[in-house]
Amino acid sequence: MDMATATNGQTVIDLLRLYGDYAAAVDSAQWDKWVEFFVDDCEYKIQPRENFERGFPLSTLALLSKNMLKDRVYGIHETLYHDPYYQRHVVGMPVIREDKDGVIIAEANYAVFRTKLSGESTVFNVGRYLDKIRREDGKLKFVSRLCIYDTEMIPNSIIYPI
Amino acid sequence: MGQTPEVFKQPHVWETEGSSRIPFWAYTDEAIYKKELDRLFYKGHWSYIGLEAEVPNPGDFKRTVIGERSVVMTRDMDGAINVVENVCAHRGMQFCRERHGNKKELVCPYHQWNYSLKGDLQGVPFRRGVKQDGKVNGGMPKEFKTEDHGLNKLKVATRGGVVFASFDHEVEPFEDYLGPTILGYFDRLFNGRKLTILGYNRQRIPGNWKLMQENIKDPYHPGLLHTWFVTYGLWRADNKSELKMDEHFRHAAMISTRGTGGKKEEVTQGVTSFKENMEVLDKRLIDIVPEAWWNGPTALMMTIFPSVIFQQQVNSVSTRHIQPNGHGSFDFVWTHFGFEDDTPEMTQRRLIQANLFGPAGFVSADDGEVIELSQFGFEQKPSHRAVAELGGYECENTDHMVTETLIRGMYNYWRKVMEV
Numbered sequence: 001m002d003m004a005t006a007t008n009g010q011t012v013i014d015l016l017r018l019y020g021d022y023a024a025a026v027d028s029a030q031w032d033k034w035v036e037f038f039v040d041d042c043e044y045k046i047q048p049r050e051n052f053e054r055g056f057p058l059s060t061l062a063l064l065s066k067n068m069l070k071d072r073v074y075g076i077h078e079t080l081y082h083d084p085y086y087q088r089h090v091v092g093m094p095v096i097r098e099d100k101d102g103v104i105i106a107e108a109n110y111a112v113f114r115t116k117l118s119g120e121s122t123v124f125n126v127g128r129y130l131d132k133i134r135r136e137d138g139k140l141k142f143v144s145r146l147c148i149y150d151t152e153m154i155p156n157s158i159i160y161p162i
Numbered sequence: 163m164g165q166t167p168e169v170f171k172q173p174h175v176w177e178t179e180g181s182s183r184i185p186f187w188a189y190t191d192e193a194i195y196k197k198e199l200d201r202l203f204y205k206g207h208w209s210y211i212g213l214e215a216e217v218p219n220p221g222d223f224k225r226t227v228i229g230e231r232s233v234v235m236t237r238d239m240d241g242a243i244n245v246v247e248n249v250c251a252h253r254g255m256q257f258c259r260e261r262h263g264n265k266k267e268l269v270c271p272y273h274q275w276n277y278s279l280k281g282d283l284q285g286v287p288f289r290r291g292v293k294q295d296g297k298v299n300g301g302m303p304k305e306f307k308t309e310d311h312g313l314n315k316l317k318v319a320t321r322g323g324v325v326f327a328s329f330d331h332e333v334e335p336f337e338d339y340l341g342p343t344i345l346g347y348f349d350r351l352f353n354g355r356k357l358t359i360l361g362y363n364r365q366r367i368p369g370n371w372k373l374m375q376e377n378i379k380d381p382y383h384p385g386l387l388h389t390w391f392v393t394y395g396l397w398r399a400d401n402k403s404e405l406k407m408d409e410h411f412r413h414a415a416m417i418s419t420r421g422t423g424g425k426k427e428e429v430t431q432g433v434t435s436f437k438e439n440m441e442v443l444d445k446r447l448i449d450i451v452p453e454a455w456w457n458g459p460t461a462l463m464m465t466i467f468p469s470v471i472f473q474q475q476v477n478s479v480s481t482r483h484i485q486p487n488g489h490g491s492f493d494f495v496w497t498h499f500g501f502e503d504d505t506p507e508m509t510q511r512r513l514i515q516a517n518l519f520g521p522a523g524f525v526s527a528d529d530g531e532v533i534e535l536s537q538f539g540f541e542q543k544p545s546h547r548a549v550a551e552l553g554g555y556e557c558e559n560t561d562h563m564v565t566e567t568l569i570r571g572m573y574n575y576w577r578k579v580m581e582v
Binding site for chain 1: 261262359360361362363364365366367368387388389390435437440442443444446447493498509513514516517520521522524527528530531532534535
């Protein structure tokens, strides 16, 4: 991809920082911070690869604005009953597909491990991020983040953002 | 002495009258589970296969399961729906591994036995032997008839675009199986309009499969466990509602009309999940638009025993397929759909409301979690029992939802068929 070489060094560093900070936030239950990685008019989806590839619009979770992300955070804090668990993301090196007019199209593989109290650590969700990113107030933010997962059977439920 | 109950007591005997006390071993015993597969999934019952809209064209197929047995639904060249068992008649190989696709015939890769989309054996390689040096070697015996070696064909029923099948060709007609009351609600949802597939969600829930049936036969919990339901009045104990069953008590419908929600009332007093001040920031999550076909009820949850749940929760409609895999686990496959006459806005509304359901749903994620934790409780002391006595001991239809009558109904039927 020649586009990547056209991206300046600072943008690449900023992108790596965004991916690192995002993973650190969702692995340390900082949900309010998670919301701030997105622009107001954003899109966040967790979607099975099957639906994505077959052109079915359904997502496992489809949040269509920053306010909807905040509603999810409220849900995590206040309304969703669940067995407590830790999650741990391992995110691969991002591939920059396009960097044009201040908008970056990038993707990266991810694996999320889940650890329940008194339980072993298991593979929870594996897939790739498909991202659209732009600079806002000097910081890179997600216009859209699609988590397209290979994992065929969700181990019971997904409560926290991927 | 004698006061501390034995935890792993054998044999397993249902000790009480009726069906309001359910022994934990009904969820933990592997032999009981195998008997359930034989008597509930493989004999005398209809099981959910899918929607016709999943196989719209001749040659389309979908692989799925009944109980633990892999089956393939096909649309043949005549446009008819067939369901065949995914086991080659030759050496027993599970020949179909793709989950969907389009084929002109079904071929087992092992020895190239090929079948029509209806499941008839069309030919086998080297049937008449192989000629070498003027002599014919091998081949099938003269008596070998292709018609004796087709795939196992299931009995199929289609209605309103929904496909059911049974291994048991003696099973009663599908309409009789549902009975008039449940059939009426079935026809309300599947009234002949073409369905459009919105997509799938798949989750593996580590609990006994019956717990999923019970979850949707239990109107006691939604207004308590599910903050969303109680706060927005989508489902709570003072909603106008009815609970109805077929004459055998195996299927059920929970019919409810959304109340005003909000303000504190008797049913929300002391309910910790009720959040008076909760308000969604993005109103699209509860942007409910009544549809003509509802004829009133805002929620109608149907449990068709043993394999499927049909959901209408406001504008979100889906099928939820129960696929058991062992006594303590099942796969739960959600197929969200819409109708051909939906506007783009209605499709978007259904997709947004889908956030309430499925494995990450604001509401349904809770259900999977409590099922897993219930199974933990059962496994730790199988000789104990659960209590389902809200509303009394009987199995009866009601005009309110403050009762566990539907769970008692299901176990009343279960005890008869399982002979326990």
